[in-house]
Amino acid sequence: MLTVKNVNTFYGQLHALKNVSLHLKKGEIVTLIGANGAGKSTLINTISGLTPPRTGSILLDGFAIEKLPPHRIVELGISQVPEGRQIFNTLSVKENLELGAFLYLRKKGGRRLYEEMVEKIFHLFPVLRERCHQPAGTLSGGEQQMLAIGRALMARPQILLLDEPSMGLAPLIVKEIFSVIHALARQGGTTILLVEQNAKAALRIADRGYVLETGKVIMEGEALELMENKEVKRAYLGRDRKDIWER
Amino acid sequence: MKKTDQILFFAFSVCILFLPLILKESYILHVFVFIGINTMLAIALNLLLGYAGQISLGQGALYGLGAYISAILSAKYGVNPWLGMGVSAVIVSAVAFIVGFPILKLRGHYLAMATLGLGIILYIIFNETVDWTGGPSGFPGIPNLKLGSLTFDNDVANFYLVWFFALITMFLALNLYQSRIGRALRAVSDSEVAARIMGVDAWLLKVKIFAASAFISSLAGSLYAHTVTFIAPASFGFNFSVELLTMVVVGGLGSVFGSFLGAAILTLLPEWLRVFHDFDIVIYGLLLILIMMFMPRGLAGLVSHLKAKVYVESK
Numbered sequence: 001m002l003t004v005k006n007v008n009t010f011y012g013q014l015h016a017l018k019n020v021s022l023h024l025k026k027g028e029i030v031t032l033i034g035a036n037g038a039g040k041s042t043l044i045n046t047i048s049g050l051t052p053p054r055t056g057s058i059l060l061d062g063f064a065i066e067k068l069p070p071h072r073i074v075e076l077g078i079s080q081v082p083e084g085r086q087i088f089n090t091l092s093v094k095e096n097l098e099l100g101a102f103l104y105l106r107k108k109g110g111r112r113l114y115e116e117m118v119e120k121i122f123h124l125f126p127v128l129r130e131r132c133h134q135p136a137g138t139l140s141g142g143e144q145q146m147l148a149i150g151r152a153l154m155a156r157p158q159i160l161l162l163d164e165p166s167m168g169l170a171p172l173i174v175k176e177i178f179s180v181i182h183a184l185a186r187q188g189g190t191t192i193l194l195v196e197q198n199a200k201a202a203l204r205i206a207d208r209g210y211v212l213e214t215g216k217v218i219m220e221g222e223a224l225e226l227m228e229n230k231e232v233k234r235a236y237l238g239r240d241r242k243d244i245w246e247r
Numbered sequence: 248m249k250k251t252d253q254i255l256f257f258a259f260s261v262c263i264l265f266l267p268l269i270l271k272e273s274y275i276l277h278v279f280v281f282i283g284i285n286t287m288l289a290i291a292l293n294l295l296l297g298y299a300g301q302i303s304l305g306q307g308a309l310y311g312l313g314a315y316i317s318a319i320l321s322a323k324y325g326v327n328p329w330l331g332m333g334v335s336a337v338i339v340s341a342v343a344f345i346v347g348f349p350i351l352k353l354r355g356h357y358l359a360m361a362t363l364g365l366g367i368i369l370y371i372i373f374n375e376t377v378d379w380t381g382g383p384s385g386f387p388g389i390p391n392l393k394l395g396s397l398t399f400d401n402d403v404a405n406f407y408l409v410w411f412f413a414l415i416t417m418f419l420a421l422n423l424y425q426s427r428i429g430r431a432l433r434a435v436s437d438s439e440v441a442a443r444i445m446g447v448d449a450w451l452l453k454v455k456i457f458a459a460s461a462f463i464s465s466l467a468g469s470l471y472a473h474t475v476t477f478i479a480p481a482s483f484g485f486n487f488s489v490e491l492l493t494m495v496v497v498g499g500l501g502s503v504f505g506s507f508l509g510a511a512i513l514t515l516l517p518e519w520l521r522v523f524h525d526f527d528i529v530i531y532g533l534l535l536i537l538i539m540m541f542m543p544r545g546l547a548g549l550v551s552h553l554k555a556k557v558y559v560e561s562k
Contacts, residue, residue: 048444074446086441088434098427099434103446105427155446 001026001191002047002078002159007056007066009039009046016042017053018215024159024193029185031194031202031223033236034212040195041083043212044161047193048080049073060159075103079157083164083195085148089137093128096136096147097121100154114154121150124180142173149180159191160184166198174198178205199236203227211236248421255504256421263410267403277402278518280474283409284467285510287416289494290503291463294420296492297501298429299456300436301351302359304488305366306464311483312369313339313465314472315380318389321473323379328392332469336462343461347454366488373480385479392473405474412470416463420503432456433501497538499547508546 002024009017017039024030032040045051047058049070058066065073079100088096098105101114122129125146131139136147145165152160162181166174182205184190196202203209203223211219211232219232226232248256270276288310295301316335320326326334350361373380380386391400392408399408423429434442435449443449472478490513498509516534520527542549 050440050443069448070443071446071448074444080444082441082444086438088437088441090437091430091433095430095433099430099442099445099447102427102431151445 001061002193003057003059004043004047005057005059007043007046007053007058009042009051009053011042011051016051016215017046019056020212020215020217022210022217022220024191026158026191027185027189028208029182029192029194029206031196031199031206031209032212033196033199033202033209033226033232035235036197037214038212039215040212041163042215044080044083044163044193044195047073048078048161071103074155074157077156077158078161079152079155079159080161081148081152081163081165084167085141085144087136087139087144087147087151089135091136092133093131093136093139093147094118094133096151097128097154100151103155113156117154117156121153124153125150142169142177145169145173145177146180149177153184153190157190159193162192162194164195164197166196166201174201178202181205199232200227203237248425252421252503256418259417259504259507260414263414267406272402276406278514280402280405280409282507282511282514283406283413284471285491285494285514286413286507287463287467287470288491289498289506289510290416290420291460291467292491293495293498293501293503293506294423294432294456294460294463296495297499297506298424298432298436299453301453301457302355302492303362303457303460304359304485304492305362305364305369306460306491307483307485307488308366308369308373309339309343309461309464310468310471310487311373311478311480312342313468314478314483315373315386315468316465317469318386318472318478319379322386322389328390328469328473332392332466332473335469336465339465339468340458340462344454344458347457348450351450351453351457363485363488366485370480370484373483380480383480385477387477389472389476389478391476399474409470409474412466417503417507420506424501424503428452493535497535497545499545502545502547505545505547512546 004020004022007017007020008015020043032043034040042051046053049068053066056066057064060076060078065076088099097118098114101117104110105114127143128147128150131143136144139147149165165177165181178201181192181194185192194202194206203226206223208221209223209226210217211226219226219229266279267276288306292303292306295303313335316338317328317331320331320334321328346365350358350365353361374383391398393399397404399405431442431447431452434445434447435452439449494509494513495506497512498507499505516531517527520530523530
């Protein structure tokens with residue numbers, strides 16, 4: 001449903017993405033793994049239009065979107081949960097969610113749709129309902145991440161781009177958030193592109209994965225395959241103590 | 248608009264309505280005319296700075312541009328002052344809209360520099376185009392506004408004239424804050440990147456609010472020109488832009504009533520401090536420093552802080 005073809009993105013002189021290609025099929029969870037500075041976030045931002053590619057194409061259901069501004073891309077159904085959450089600290093939780101509905105709120109029937117969506121998000125993350133009128137900046141890290149995901153879902157995306165949702169969170173919270181992401185794809189039919197440093201957790205819920213290194217895709221395959229791959233294991237999953245023992 | 252804001256606005260409007268009956272034809276009523284004008288200007292800047300988080304150091308010049316266009320149209324070409332006021336507001340906001348596209352791509356210090364540059368360029372134009380503006384010696388003989396047989400040439404009439412516009416500005420700004428666009432502006436202020444991926448066209452939105460801010464500033468400028476009947480470039484220079492910035496920050500970023508408080512205090516303070524003769528400017532500066540030290544969120548911030556305290560203690 002989304003095809004990225006030979007994309008090259010630059011930051012000034014810096015060549016951040018080099019001929020990157022990838023595709024997402026409907027309802028799939030695809031994960032991007034790689035070290036810091038590999039270009040994972042750049043790829044996400046390139047798809048969502050924040051850092052448009054210099055060359056290459058991005059097709060959504062066959063329709064070229066690589067030259068569109070971010071607000072048009074959201075309208076077409078691609079939402080992003082940005083790195084570091086980037087929630088609106090001074091706005092209340094409810095107001096944050098209303099911004100997720102920014103594009104359809106003014107349309108006819110938008111208000112009703114919005115109410116429906118808010119209920120869904122509160123159902124998904126009950127803690128947000130309790131915190132409804134609190135300034136979002138006062139939430140805990142985990143709650144902020146839930147809000148960031150909820151806010152992106154408010155836009156009713158077909159494709160959700162998640163940039164390091166586990167960053168700086170306690171393991172238990174990470175588990176909870178990953179199970180929600182899993183459910184979104186499996187039950188909700190949302191297509192998900194998941195960028196993670198926590199490769200193990202990401203590969204566990206993903207269908208497929210891509211490995212990025214210095215702006216290039218160096219490997220791709222089924223999640224299970226990648227998990228078993230020696231190179232991936234060495235570089236991203238961490239050597240098991242058991243493996244050393246056996247050697 | 249929030250319920251508390253509605254009540255507050257209504258009470259505030261009633262107070263304003265009866266103020267001239269209490270103050271009569273006094274000097275303080277005369278000062279209140281300027282508080283009204285400054286309230287409009289502070290709110291105009293607050294839309295940018297408090298709502299959208301974008302700084303402008305050229306507000307004084309946009310205010311001046313409105314005043315000069317109004318003055319030239321009415322005094323030189325005999326255009327009806329009301330019409331002139333509308334025309335200048337449209338021209339000034341169009342200028343802001345066009346200039347806004349390149350400069351609102353900038354952020355932080357760079358935006359401050361660019362708006363400062365805009366202010367300086369306009370200030371030079373006011374000074375140098377002597378045939379049009381009268382240059383540094385000023386522009387005299389601007390006609391008063393008239394409504395039927397009523398001429399706005401005394402303090403009571405001017406008070407109601409200016410506050411009519413100031414209250415409308417306050418009402419619209421209060422409504423904007425809680426609206427879909429108001430939320431988008433505040434979102435841009437919090438995190439521009441996040442606002443953009445929510446579907447907000449941040450650049451266009453900033454340009455539009457800059458134009459709206461210019462529109463209000465221009466109206467304030469026209470009101471100033473027609474009530475004082477004499478204008479000179481010195482009123483619209485960099486110093487005044489900074490004074491407006493101070494009003495907004497002292498009053499409280501993003502607060503409409505705060506903008507009024509800031510405008511009122513910064514207009515009244517120099518009057519009150521006159522008893523200190525030569526030391527007035529020192530005390531003025533000292534007071535501003537103290538306000539910023541002990542009320543970093545401005546006077547409006549202090550009010551909400553006290554409210555929260557009372558609320559906690561009553562529990």
